[in-house]
Amino acid sequence: DGGITQSPKYLFRKEGQNVTLSCEQNLNHDAMYWYRQDPGQGLRLIYYSQIVNDFQKGDIAEGYSVSREKKESFPLTVTSAQKNPTAFYLCASSGPVTDYSNQPQHFGDGTRLSIL
């Protein structure tokens, strides 16, 4: 079955360390997204990518970086500049950007990042 795979499920970061969260999809979707989820705040958009080799900042991009070298993959790096990285991170994807109904509808199971 097609879907989105996020790994690892749990991740721990030391102070001053960069960590990378993996997101892979086999849905042949053009667009991919990273969200951060904190209790009581819903989901906030970190970065999104509509096509390979292109990505845009979302509402809370500071302290994060991404790459989109392949259609299937959209890894997120949480850098040491992100001072409060403890959160649940969700990756999503959606179909061709020319489709008006194209909205993030397919989510991975998330990665929970904690600070040691």
Next chain:
Amino acid sequence: AQSVTQPDIHITVSEGASLELRCNYSYGATPYLFWYVQSPGQGLQLLLKYFSGDTLVQGIKGFEAEFKRSQSSFNLRKPSVHWSDAAEYFCAVGAGNYGQNFVFGPGTRLSVLP
């Protein structure tokens, strides 16, 4: 810019009772509206969506939602709740073709009493 409010942070209902979760949005044009469900430690699953046409939308797991333009609302309903419906529910609004205009509400946590 669009926004979404979910007035109820936490709702508790008894199994078999009816359910209504409230969602209000702010957007200048006709929005795309969605309801998602999230079980603990999991991703989000799409329950239903409204783009246009019939204002009463049927979704999965026996859920439905009604779009009311005059009230800027998109409330989620279920006639008889099951214990497995206990989860977090998110309303979301989108505008345009791209995900950067997609905004989630803060969520409503549903607890179900046996």
